[in-house]
Amino acid sequence: MKLGAIEAGGTKFITAVGDENGNILERASFPTTTPEGTIANIFKFFDGKDIESLGLGCFGPIDPDIESPTYGFITTTPKPGWANRDIVGTLQKHYPNLPIGFDTDVNGAALGESYFGAAKGLNSVLYLTIGTGVGGGMISEGKLIHGLLHPEMGHILMRVRKDDSYQGNCPYHGTCFEGLAAGPAIEARWGVKGSELPQDHPAWDLEAWYIAQALSVYILTLSPKKIILGGGVMHQKQLFPMIHTYLQETLNGYVQKKEITTDKIKDYIVYPALGDNAGICGALALARNALDI
C-alpha cells in the first residue's frame, strides 16, 4: 500500500512515499518559500504517484479541530504569507478523493512512534520534543488528544531552582518550561550553544531537573504508558539517567507503579526510535491514520 507523507517545517518541506509499516520508498526535500511555490512542489512530487492517502505533519500553530470552520488552516504564524492559509483545503481541492490526515508535526511524531517506533503496541504515549521550543503530543486510549486546541504543554509554569538566576525567555510567561529549558534558554543562560557545552557541565544537571519537574506534571495529568523525549537538546544522552533520578525524587513514591519507582524507569522514559525519520514517519503515520487501518 502506497501512502503519501509531507513533513511541513518552517524552513524546509520533506515529501515522501512510504508504506503502512513506516518504510520510506522515495523522498524529496525543498525549502519553504511562498505557499504557492511550496504547494506547487508538493503537487509535482505526488501527481501520478497513485497514493491511497496523504498525511501532513505541519509546523504551527494550526487548527486540527475537524469541527472548526478553520480546520486544516495554518493560523497565526509570523511566517510571511503563511498565516490563515487553508493548506488542507488546497491539497484536497487538487486531490478530491484522497483521505488526508492533518496534525501538528509533534502529534505526527507521537503517532509515528506509536505505529512504528518506541511505543509500538501501546495505546498511551507522550512524545515530547525539546529543541528550539518544547512541544508535546499525547496519544491516549489509542487516539491523539485534541480539544480546545492542540496541547501546548511546553508552556506550563515551573518552579525555578534556587541556584538558577536565569529569568527565562518565554515572551508570554518568562519561566515556563520552554522559557527555562528549550535550546535557546540553555544558550542564553550559559552563553554558548548547548551542543558546545561539555557532557559534564552543570547545565545538564539543571536541565534534567527541569525536564523531570515537567514530566512529573505530565505523568500526573496525562498518565502516559511511555514517554519519548526527542529534539535537539535530547542528543545529550547523559540527560536520561539524571532525569530518571530527579523524576523519582519529585514524585516521591506517590505514583506506585514499577515503571516509575524501579529501574524499569529507563524503559519508561526513552529516546525516539525513529531518530532523524521521526518527522516524515510521523506524516506517514497520519496518512495511515486517515485510512483508519
Place this chain on the structure above:
Amino acid sequence: MKLGAIEAGGTKFITAVGDENGNILERASFPTTTPEGTIANIFKFFDGKDIESLGLGCFGPIDPDIESPTYGFITTTPKPGWANRDIVGTLQKHYPNLPIGFDTDVNGAALGESYFGAAKGLNSVLYLTIGTGVGGGMISEGKLIHGLLHPEMGHILMRVRKDDSYQGNCPYHGTCFEGLAAGPAIEARWGVKGSELPQDHPAWDLEAWYIAQALSVYILTLSPKKIILGGGVMHQKQLFPMIHTYLQETLNGYVQKKEITTDKIKDYIVYPALGDNAGICGALALARNALDI
C-alpha cells in the same frame, strides 16, 4: 431502559436504578462497613431489579486498566479490609451476564456531566473536584483518559505565592495543588474550616490564584473544551470570577481562543450542573458507557 448505579464512597455507598438519560428512579444509601456487609447490601438492592448494565464509581485508589491482572480492584486504600479487593470480580460473579462499567468516582462524575450535565454534547471536558482532596477526570476525543494509572492531577507541583507562608500538607509533595488548596489545607492555613470563612476573606483570593495556576497547567496539557469545578470548596461561588481573571493573567494571551481570552470564560469554567447528584449520575453514566450506546 433500566440501569444500575453504585456510588462507592469511603463513608457511604449509594445504590440507584436510573435510566440512560440520567433520571434516578429509585435509590438507597448505607454506610461503608466491611466489604462483605457492604456487598450484601448491594446485592439486596439490585437482585430482581432487571437492570441492563451496572456502573460503579469508586473511591480509590483503584485499578481501572482493563488489560491489568488487577483490573476492577480497590488497591492500596488504608480502609480496613478494603485493600486489594476485587470488587468488580465479586459483582460480576453474582451477575454473570451484566455489563459492568467501573472507574474512579471522579471519572464517573466527569462522564456524568458529559452525558447529562454541564458538558452535554462535548467530546472534551475536564471535571475537577476540590474537597478533602483534589481529583480530576478528563474526557478527550469522547473517552475517559486512562494510561499507566488514572490521572492524579491533584498532585502537580505548584508555585507558592509570595505572600503565602503555609508549608502545604501533602505528605508526598508538601506544596502540590492538593497540599496548598484542598479543604484541609485551607483549614490548616487559616485555623478555621473554609465554610466558616466570610466570602470576602483573603483566603478566597489566594485559593482562586492557586486554582487558576493549576487550571493553566491542565489547559496547556489536556486542552479541555470545558472545565467543571465541583467539590466542597467550590460551594464558595465567589471563587469563579476570581479564577477567571487570574487564569487570563497566568496564560497571558498565549492560548488565543475566545473561550479563554474574552468574558466567554464564564461559560468555559463552570460549576457542575448535576450538583448533589454528581456521584450517582456519574455511576449511571458508567453503566450507560458499559453498554456503548
